[in-house]
Amino acid sequence: MDKKTKMEKTEKKYGWKGADSKMKKKIMKFCDGYIDFLNAAKTEREAAIEIVRIAREAGFKDIKEVESLVPGSRVYSVNRSKSVYMAVVGEDVLTEGFNLVGAHIDSPRLDLKQNPLYEDGNMALLKTHYYGGIKKYQWTTIPLALHGVVAKADGSVATVNIGEDEKDPVFLVTDLLPHLSAKQNAKKLAEGVPAENLNIVIGSIPSESAEEENIKSTVLELLAEKYAMKEEDFKSAELEAVPAAKARSLGIDGGMIAGYGQDDRVCAYPELMAMTEMAKKGIPKRTSLAIFADKEEIGSMGNTGMSSHNFELFLMELLEKSGIVHPYALQRTLSHARALSADVTAAFDPTYAEVMEKNNASWVGKGVNIKKYTGTRGKSGASDANAEYVGFVRGIFEKAGIVYQSSEMGKVDEGGGGTIAYILADRGMEVLDCGVPVHSMHSPYESASKYDIYMAYLAYTAFYESF
Numbered sequence: 001m002d003k004k005t006k007m008e009k010t011e012k013k014y015g016w017k018g019a020d021s022k023m024k025k026k027i028m029k030f031c032d033g034y035i036d037f038l039n040a041a042k043t044e045r046e047a048a049i050e051i052v053r054i055a056r057e058a059g060f061k062d063i064k065e066v067e068s069l070v071p072g073s074r075v076y077s078v079n080r081s082k083s084v085y086m087a088v089v090g091e092d093v094l095t096e097g098f099n100l101v102g103a104h105i106d107s108p109r110l111d112l113k114q115n116p117l118y119e120d121g122n123m124a125l126l127k128t129h130y131y132g133g134i135k136k137y138q139w140t141t142i143p144l145a146l147h148g149v150v151a152k153a154d155g156s157v158a159t160v161n162i163g164e165d166e167k168d169p170v171f172l173v174t175d176l177l178p179h180l181s182a183k184q185n186a187k188k189l190a191e192g193v194p195a196e197n198l199n200i201v202i203g204s205i206p207s208e209s210a211e212e213e214n215i216k217s218t219v220l221e222l223l224a225e226k227y228a229m230k231e232e233d234f235k236s237a238e239l240e241a242v243p244a245a246k247a248r249s250l251g252i253d254g255g256m257i258a259g260y261g262q263d264d265r266v267c268a269y270p271e272l273m274a275m276t277e278m279a280k281k282g283i284p285k286r287t288s289l290a291i292f293a294d295k296e297e298i299g300s301m302g303n304t305g306m307s308s309h310n311f312e313l314f315l316m317e318l319l320e321k322s323g324i325v326h327p328y329a330l331q332r333t334l335s336h337a338r339a340l341s342a343d344v345t346a347a348f349d350p351t352y353a354e355v356m357e358k359n360n361a362s363w364v365g366k367g368v369n370i371k372k373y374t375g376t377r378g379k380s381g382a383s384d385a386n387a388e389y390v391g392f393v394r395g396i397f398e399k400a401g402i403v404y405q406s407s408e409m410g411k412v413d414e415g416g417g418g419t420i421a422y423i424l425a426d427r428g429m430e431v432l433d434c435g436v437p438v439h440s441m442h443s444p445y446e447s448a449s450k451y452d453i454y455m456a457y458l459a460y461t462a463f464y465e466s467f
Contacts, residue, residue, distance in 0.1 A: 043242065052084060055272075077317070090284040096336055101290055104306070112237065122215065147240050173201075262438055270457035300423055315330060344435045347364045362409075402459045404455065
């Protein structure tokens with residue numbers, strides 16, 4: 001192989017260089033839809049609503065509406081409004097296994113405490129408890145919106161969304177001015193903004209009717225007027241403060257996307273599109289499943305997280321309505337399953353190159369990324385896919401012309417991270433991490449390459465169509 005041929009081969013590894021004008025148009029159009037999804041789905045509840053809406057438009061039905069399943073049936077199940085499972089029944093008997101792609105739809109944020117509202121310093125404020133791994137200082141002095149639900153004692157539920165419309169007010173966590181922050185500046189970065197200082201300004205005008213705590217009273221009057229909500233209703237509310245900024249194209253060339261919640265909706269959306277588009281093509285050979293899980297950012301615990309057994313319940317319903325009744329049917333089905341854990345990884349950032357090992361780093365614009373293992377330091381918490389399965393997935397991607405890369409997240413002793421892969425593996429599945437490289441992960445405004453996002457969509461499509 002001569003020097004020129006070697007150079008051409010190397011250059012093709014960089015995705016955009018191999019994309020002609022037709023491909024670039026497809027990428028941009030696909031990512032326009034993704035931006036719309038990001039802006040409509042800033043919480044796990046909103047993501048579940050959008051996923052169901054798109055699924056129903058593609059012919060999927062709630063599994064509760066279906067008495068029996070046949071090859072080609074399209075069904076879904078929603079778990080407590082926060083996680084979603086989808087399936088397209090294939091030609092093969094379900095106990096011979098299925099192809100699964102699983103992402104999560106929760107993201108780091110600020111949750112309100114159970115008794116959040118108080119008055120101090122001529123303002124009304126809300127106490128918060130951060131959710132997931134965040135750098136606390138990043139959440140000060142940025143416009144925030146409040147999303148969520150208020151469940152009342154009478155059984156009614158009010159949906160809250162304040163701060164997204166251009167005419168809405170926004171909310172804010174204040175910070176010290178530089179002139180008075182000498183002590184704060186002397187602290188370690190992680191200690192500069194204590195968790196108990198993440199208090200959200202919600203009001204400042206006194207009530208004309210209340211004599212005490214009159215600014216707090218104004219807030220309660222407005223909440224009562226708009227949501228028929230009382231102060232005690234905070235006890236049974238799930239209200240989340242998220243960045244009010246919209247997702248937008250990033251860079252003068254528009255080649256990237258900046259927006260909140262891309263970990264992990266940047267994988268959830270391509271997975272959803274792959275699933276719905278595959279369903280429209282006809283009956284797959286193997287049954288195809290999709291998981292959109294909650295609670296990944298706090299360990300996948302809880303009855304809407306991946307550690308719960310609600311996914312097995314969905315599988316048991318699939319088996320039962322497919323006419324499969326056998327004491328070991330569920331275990332056989334899981335042991336023959338193949339899965340991709342669709343989660344993001346850290347992209348190489350030249351500004352912080354010291355935490356990466358370049359030979360094993362993931363790069364923006366070089367395609368979807370696969371990781372044999374995640375975990376921390378000594379692979380703690382990793383499923384560590386076997387070589388045969390990694391080779392199998394490589395074969396699918398290379399046959400389909402998918403541009404992909406392989407990496408791990410940072411230098412060995414710098415830390416690391418996890419996904420839902422180990423939970424799927426614990427249930428007997430073959431599983432490999434496969435997702436989009438992201439910059440500024442867990443920040444209020446993450447970024448990713450449009451090329452990589454589109455390659456994730458093609459990769460999940462190819463995986464669904466494999467057998």
